[in-house]
Structures are given as structure tokens and as C-alpha cells.
Amino acid sequence: MAMETESQKAFHVDVGNLLAFNPFHSFPSLPASRDELVKECLHEGTKLVQAVADSLFNLPSSEDVDGPLVKLPPPTTKLPREKHLPKPKPPTKWEEFAKKKGIQKRKKDKVVWDEQTGTWKRRFGYDRVNDDKDIPIIEAKMTDGVDPFAKRQDEKKKRVEKQEKNRLQNLKQAAKIGALPSHVQLAATALPITGTQAPPKKVTKDELGNVAGMAATSTASGGKFDRKLPGEKPAKKQGKHRKFLPVVEGSGIGSREKEQTESVLNKLISKHSHEILNVGKAVTMYNVKKEKKARNKRNQEGKFSSATNKLKPKKLLQKKTGKKGPVSSKKGKAK
Amino acid sequence: MSNNEQTLRFCSSAIMMRIKTPKNGRVRRELEKRAPKLVETGKKTLILQGTKTSGTLNGVLSEIYHLKKGGAVRFTRKNDNIRPFESGGEASLEFFSLKTDCSLFVYGSHSKKRPNNLVIGRMYDHHVYDLVEVGVENFKSIESFNYDKKMAPRVGSKPFIAFVGEGFENVDELKHLKEVLLDLLRGEVVENINLAGVDRAYVCTAISLNKVYLTHCALRLKKSGTVVPRMELVEVGPSMDLVVRRHRLPNEGLRKEAMRTAKDQPKKKVKNVSSDAIEGTIGKIYIPDQKVGDVALPNKAKGVKRERREAKKKEANERASKKQREESE
Numbered sequence: 001m002a003m004e005t006e007s008q009k010a011f012h013v014d015v016g017n018l019l020a021f022n023p024f025h026s027f028p029s030l031p032a033s034r035d036e037l038v039k040e041c042l043h044e045g046t047k048l049v050q051a052v053a054d055s056l057f058n059l060p061s062s063e064d065v066d067g068p069l070v071k072l073p074p075p076t077t078k079l080p081r082e083k084h085l086p087k088p089k090p091p092t093k094w095e096e097f098a099k100k101k102g103i104q105k106r107k108k109d110k111v112v113w114d115e116q117t118g119t120w121k122r123r124f125g126y127d128r129v130n131d132d133k134d135i136p137i138i139e140a141k142m143t144d145g146v147d148p149f150a151k152r153q154d155e156k157k158k159r160v161e162k163q164e165k166n167r168l169q170n171l172k173q174a175a176k177i178g179a180l181p182s183h184v185q186l187a188a189t190a191l192p193i194t195g196t197q198a199p200p201k202k203v204t205k206d207e208l209g210n211v212a213g214m215a216a217t218s219t220a221s222g223g224k225f226d227r228k229l230p231g232e233k234p235a236k237k238q239g240k241h242r243k244f245l246p247v248v249e250g251s252g253i254g255s256r257e258k259e260q261t262e263s264v265l266n267k268l269i270s271k272h273s274h275e276i277l278n279v280g281k282a283v284t285m286y287n288v289k290k291e292k293k294a295r296n297k298r299n300q301e302g303k304f305s306s307a308t309n310k311l312k313p314k315k316l317l318q319k320k321t322g323k324k325g326p327v328s329s330k331k332g333k334a335k
Numbered sequence: 336m337s338n339n340e341q342t343l344r345f346c347s348s349a350i351m352m353r354i355k356t357p358k359n360g361r362v363r364r365e366l367e368k369r370a371p372k373l374v375e376t377g378k379k380t381l382i383l384q385g386t387k388t389s390g391t392l393n394g395v396l397s398e399i400y401h402l403k404k405g406g407a408v409r410f411t412r413k414n415d416n417i418r419p420f421e422s423g424g425e426a427s428l429e430f431f432s433l434k435t436d437c438s439l440f441v442y443g444s445h446s447k448k449r450p451n452n453l454v455i456g457r458m459y460d461h462h463v464y465d466l467v468e469v470g471v472e473n474f475k476s477i478e479s480f481n482y483d484k485k486m487a488p489r490v491g492s493k494p495f496i497a498f499v500g501e502g503f504e505n506v507d508e509l510k511h512l513k514e515v516l517l518d519l520l521r522g523e524v525v526e527n528i529n530l531a532g533v534d535r536a537y538v539c540t541a542i543s544l545n546k547v548y549l550t551h552c553a554l555r556l557k558k559s560g561t562v563v564p565r566m567e568l569v570e571v572g573p574s575m576d577l578v579v580r581r582h583r584l585p586n587e588g589l590r591k592e593a594m595r596t597a598k599d600q601p602k603k604k605v606k607n608v609s610s611d612a613i614e615g616t617i618g619k620i621y622i623p624d625q626k627v628g629d630v631a632l633p634n635k636a637k638g639v640k641r642e643r644r645e646a647k648k649k650e651a652n653e654r655a656s657k658k659q660r661e662e663s664e
Contacts, residue, residue, distance in 0.1 A: 016524075017496065017521060017524075018493060018495045018496060018533075019496045019497075019498075019517065020495070020496070020497050020498070021497075021498040021513075022498065022499045023500075023504040025499050025500055026500065026501045026502075027542060027543070030543070037542070038548075038550070038570070040540075041499065041540040041548055041550065042538065042552070042568050042570065044497075044538075044540065045538030045540070045552070046566055046567065046568050048497035048498075048538075049495045049536050049554070049566045049568065050566045052495055052497075053533075053563055057562050057563040057564070058562065058563065066529055066531060067530055067531030067532065068529070068530045069528070069529055069530075072525065072526060072527065072528055075524065078596075079518055080457065080459060080593035081375055081459065081594075081595075081596075082375060082457075083372075083438070083459075084459075084592070085371065085373070085595060085597055086370070086373060182369070182370030183356055183363045183366050183367065184354060184355070184356055185354075185355040185356075187352065187355050188351065189352065189353050
């Protein structure tokens, strides 16, 4: 209190901000050295802080574990807000209608008495009261041949869709005046399309790459000198996509045209010729058949005691001849 | 559709809109924190730099970040396209402010014309509200002060702020600077404060018409006769001279809107809590009915042991009779 004896020196003290302001001090002449300036500033600062502390420590305090706790008064210096004031939510269409008609909100219980089973069931959720799947029989009307269960499901779907549409409309209305709830965001899924309302097809990465390549090659220089964006991969198949034989070529060993025609002819002839044998295939077929036979025999022998094996004559291991001359008949043999 | 949103598609008249709500509780809480509130909590500060910075400026920026550790975001890259005082140069700042949810920013840059330049600005609704440009001179960092380390102020404590000088009242620029500095240094607005935890003070003195000496001190509370202790200031933190160069005040309409406060709403009634004159605060707790039969007994009662014994005997008898039957067959 001794600090404020001089009546003209009244500090502006804002305890809520722990702020003190002395509007009367001035430096008539700047002190010569920095140290003196600092000392003067600290001296004045101490006076101000003491003034704040005076008011602060005289506030009613409550004892706490860590120390005395005081309740600060609200700050007096006004500072601008960082965000706008939250706008109250506008009433929804139903709320307006209810107000007009005077419909009161009724508190609903979480559980409802179910007559059918004779228990308390939930109003909504897992095991609920009027579930569609619990209805076993619906009497059929003579007039229409409509599946009543499907009809019920369709109606429910329509009701749900209508509800969602209304919810969206309400949120749009709120967004228009800037009072959208904080956890909701409205996002436009697609730009307005005139004409058919088909949703735009999502383009894949490969497709984009192909299109980019096509666009590049359609330039005058075939896309060779285009500046590439960072991360753009080079075109997959550059240059010509088909290889044509040269017009004039020698007819020596390496003549490509001759080779080409030869290979084609061979393929053609071999397909339709019955005398030409695929040796490899024939050998494999023969071996497979032989093994199968041997396996069957072994299985049959294995069922009886193995001692009888020794009495059977040994199998002649014949050498297979390479020549299979008129073996084409074997092909026809079905075993 | 990403996995983090529950989306409901619906075809509206011309534009297809969908409602996005967060699937996570964490995301929902974050969005609620960033929503505009009736009573606002502390503002966060964004500290960033421009194309060129000097050594002193780097020190200033990091020390400001240290002082505001809890509620500050520090960007370390240089940003070429931020020019706060030009009309087009604020877009980047506003974007950063939106993304980090900061409404105060401190932008440092260094050039020949404006050496050691610091632009302190505020945002309203993530748009620039006002700016003050100051130059930093005679900067002394925390390391250059020697003091008893035990007195060092703790991070996040609420500071005392003292403004000295008639310049703060008379000169327009200094008045604006005072308001901005108060916003910057204040920290969170709290209702209760622990008197044992006050340990720092900022002192700003108006030295001349455009110069301010800002310093950060630790408080020592000394015993005095009364309840109020005697305050002693010891310089600990950074100290610098701020020379006001330019400033931009908010336009009148925006200022009026930002200064608006809603009338205090009556506090929401807390359920199951009532207060009595004699007993004080009373709370109600609802306990479900106790099921006496299903509770597990702590010590094995004799009856339980006997039951077990008899069950074992019965089993043994049954097994014996079974064997007898088998043997007889």
C-alpha cells in the first residue's frame, strides 16, 4: 500500500490478466548507460508487479494440496476473439412444424413391452420390438400378387431415404447461415452435370498413363521433346510397335524372309500331316502307360502276402528300340 | 470413400452433397476443440520465418517458442511467399493458421532495409486481423543471463505483465503494440490460480516514442509483514529492444465484430449434484440392486467343501459300479 501514496500515480491494474500499467512514467532523458536503463525499468516494473500482487493476495483463497488457490476476477481489458461467436442452430423443418402445431416432445423409454414374446425389448437396435424379420406370416390379399415382405422392406428403405434427404436439407440450411455442427462437414461429391446424371467414372492410374502417352505421341515431334513433369515415367513402348522386314535383302543364310516363310510352312504342314510324329510326345505317352500298368500290377500283388513275389517270373526288361516306324497305329490304340 | 468417414451419399437437385461425420472419437474431439466457442481458451502462436534470417533473429524466434512452449507451433523452413503487409502475401499465413489452429503468429525476416524484422499478427476466423512490425535490437538471450537456477520460472506458468510509460497511452503505434504484446504474452485465461505458482513477469518500458524495452524476469516472493509478499524481479529470460516500424490496425467493422462477447449464459446444471446449506455439495450415486445369490463367497464355507466331497464320492461310486458291470459281462 505504501507504493500508492502519491495520488497522481494510480496504476491501471487488471487482476484477471495479472496486468498492471503505469501511464504516467516517462524518461525525461535517456540514461547514459544500458545498465542504468535496465535498472530503472526493473524498478518501475517491480512497483507495478507489487501493485498487482497486492490485489491478488488479498483475494479470498481456498486451501489446496499444492498451495492456496484464488479465484481470479474476469479480466477487464478487452481483447479481440480469435473465432466468431458460435451461431445457434436454426430449427429444423420438423421443429418448426411442431412449434406451429404445438406438438410436445415426449420422452421415450429405451425398453418397450413386447406382446408377442412377453418380454421387455429394445425400442431400436439388435433385438428390437417391431422387427421386420420377426413377422412369420402375413395374410395375402386377393387383389395383388405382390410379395408383402419385399414390399415392407421397400417401404422401410424409402422411409430411410426420405429421412436422410431431410437431414441433408436441414444441414444445408444450417450451413447456409454458418451454424453447422462442428463434427459435420458437407462435401460435394460431384460437380453439377447437365444432361444425364451418370456419376463420373473414376480414372485409374494406368488409364491416365496411357492417355498421357497417347497425347504425347500425337504431338508433331512424337512426344520426344516434351518437358517431363517430376515423377512422370517414360512411355512404356517407345518407337514403332510393329517390325516390318526390309524390302530388299540378300537370299543368304540369314535371310529373314526365307526363315519366316519356312517357319510358317512347317507349322502348317505339321498340323495337318498324319505321318509326321511328335517323337517326344509318343515316348512320354508310352512311358506313362507302362508305369500305370506296373503300378496296378504291384497294387494287386501287394494285397496278398509278399512271399509269393519270389515265385513269379522276373519281368523281362526289354530294351526300347528307337525306331518306332509304323507306330502311328499306336496313336489310335485306346487302352 | 476413405475409411475415416462415415459417408452418406445422396443425390440432391443439382450438386451431389454428402455428409461427412468422423468415425473416430479422437477426430470428433479434435474438431470440437477447433470449433468456435462461446468462451475462448488460450490462443496458439505460430512462429515462422521468411527468406532470410539473421543469427539474432533465430535466437529471438526460438526463445519466444520456449517461452510459449505449451501453445506454440514452430515452423523451421523458410517461406518465400509470405509478405504480411502486402495484399496478396497473406494467403499462406492464413492457410497455416487454419491447419494448425493458431490465431497469433510471429514472422521473422531479415533484410538490408529492415534488419531483424519481426511481424506480430493476430487472426480472426483465420483471416489477418491486425499486424505490428517491430525491429529487434540489443537482444540478450537466456544463456547470457546468470542467475540462481532454482528460481527459473516453470513452463506454462501464468505471468505478471507490467507496462511502463506514457507512450503506451499517447502514441498510437505503442498502444497497438501494447495490445498485441498482451495477447501474445498472456497465456491461457484461467479462473483459479495457485498463488504458489506465480514465478514470472514480463516488463515492457516505453523508452522513446517508438522504442520499447521488453524483458522477462523471474519473481522472488520475500517475506513481508502482511499476507502480501514483497516482490523481487530478477532478469532471467530474453531481453530486447523493439522498434516499431509499421503497423496495420483492423478495420472498424471487423474490430467491432471481434470485440463482441455474448452475455454470459447460465451455467449448465450438473446432474445428480445438489448443494445444501449445512452439508455443502451433495452428490447422488445410483447403484444397481445387489444379487445376493450370485456373489462369490470370499472364504470357502463348510457347506461348499462338503458338497465337493460328496460329489467326488458319488463319482467314485459310479465308476466302481461301471467296472463291476463290465467285469461281469
